[in-house]
Amino acid sequence: MTDSLPELIEIRSSLSVKVGRSLSPHLAQLAEQAGRKMMTEMSHGLEEALEGLIAAWQMMEGVPVTRETSRNLFKQALEVKSLGGICGNPLVTRVAHSLCRLLTNDKAASDALVDAHVNTLRALLRDGEGEPSALMLARELENQVFQSLT
Amino acid sequence: MTGGSLANVNFLIVDDSPHIRRLVTTMLRGMGAQHLHEAKDSTKALDLLERVPVDVALVDWMLDDGTGRTGMDVVWHLRRSPIEQQAFLPVIMMSGHTERQNIELARDTGVTEFLAKPFTARSLFQRLQTLVESPRPFVKTRSYFGPDRRRRSEGPGEDGERRFVNPRRGTET
Numbered sequence: 339m340t341d342s343l344p345e346l347i348e349i350r351s352s353l354s355v356k357v358g359r360s361l362s363p364h365l366a367q368l369a370e371q372a373g374r375k376m377m378t379e380m381s382h383g384l385e386e387a388l389e390g391l392i393a394a395w396q397m398m399e400g401v402p403v404t405r406e407t408s409r410n411l412f413k414q415a416l417e418v419k420s421l422g423g424i425c426g427n428p429l430v431t432r433v434a435h436s437l438c439r440l441l442t443n444d445k446a447a448s449d450a451l452v453d454a455h456v457n458t459l460r461a462l463l464r465d466g467e468g469e470p471s472a473l474m475l476a477r478e479l480e481n482q483v484f485q486s487l488t
Numbered sequence: 489m490t491g492g493s494l495a496n497v498n499f500l501i502v503d504d505s506p507h508i509r510r511l512v513t514t515m516l517r518g519m520g521a522q523h524l525h526e527a528k529d530s531t532k533a534l535d536l537l538e539r540v541p542v543d544v545a546l547v548d549w550m551l552d553d554g555t556g557r558t559g560m561d562v563v564w565h566l567r568r569s570p571i572e573q574q575a576f577l578p579v580i581m582m583s584g585h586t587e588r589q590n591i592e593l594a595r596d597t598g599v600t601e602f603l604a605k606p607f608t609a610r611s612l613f614q615r616l617q618t619l620v621e622s623p624r625p626f627v628k629t630r631s632y633f634g635p636d637r638r639r640r641s642e643g644p645g646e647d648g649e650r651r652f653v654n655p656r657r658g659t660e661t
Contacts (some may be wrong), residue, residue, distance in 0.1 A: 352541075356543060361616060363491065365520065365613055369612060372517065372609065373515050409552075416584040420606045435584075
């Protein structure tokens with residue numbers, strides 16, 4: 339009768355053999371230190387990712403949308419979202435996340451709304467996130483995406 | 489300092505973003521890891537898995553090598569591998585796809601832990617800590633093979649079924 343039951347398999351992985359039963363908590367601090375040293379490099383990466391997003395969006399102008407072009411745009415938006423958070427640009431991450439949500443629904447993703455996200459991201463990286471209007475703009479885009487998806 | 493080190497652990501980092509690969513390898517090196525392998529797509533990842541020993545894989549979901557294969561295909565392949573070390577390999581899925589249905593899909597494909605992008609050094613450490621300190625047993629059913637999708641403290645699975653325990657002492661993956 340056990341054939342029909344889920345079988346639970348206890349394993350001893352090579353990871354536990356090599357590390358033991360616990361990981362030194364000190365390693366978290368070392369990882370953070372290493373990550374902080376990468377910030378300048380990651381900021382350049384964020385700029386490149388935004389350029390990639392703009393290029394992907396420009397490639398879609400005036401031509402039929404294909405699976406490949408829309409996937410490329412989505413991937414670039416994900417990259418901006420990831421690097422924005424890593425680089426300490428929370429509004430960039432919010433707007434890029436909003437764009438990702440929008441792009442998951444082809445019918446909701448109007449050109450104007452995608453355009454607004456791309457332009458906002460460009461402005462956030464150019465002018466910084468300190469302006470009160472930046473937060474308002476991010477909220478407005480999130481709200482519009484929410485409305486377009488419901 | 490108490491606790492083990494990562495010095496002898498073999499890592500595979502799979503991400504098509506060179507920035508994310510560099511960040512992850514830098515953080516892991518910062519934690520003392522010395523054996524790091526990188527792949528930018530699923531084809532290279534699967535090739536590396538055949539050639540080098542890997543103890544932990546960190547795999548991005550949205551890989552792009554022009555074949556349409558994603559990081560999830562890497563996990564799918566691993567969990568069906570006849571090679572025990574691959575079938576039981578701990579996999580951390582890295583993704584900005586953080587909607588609930590995506591996390592459930594990752595779980596149902598056999599991902600061990602999920603690391604949402606953007607991530608911090610501490611969240612990366614915490615996923616590794618979970619792998620080491622709270623390793624999941626594996627479950628084999630007619631429709632699923634992979635890490636137990638319940639935590640030990642939880643009751644019967646969503647299907648209400650209990651598990652038949654088959655301890656495999658000494659099995660190393």
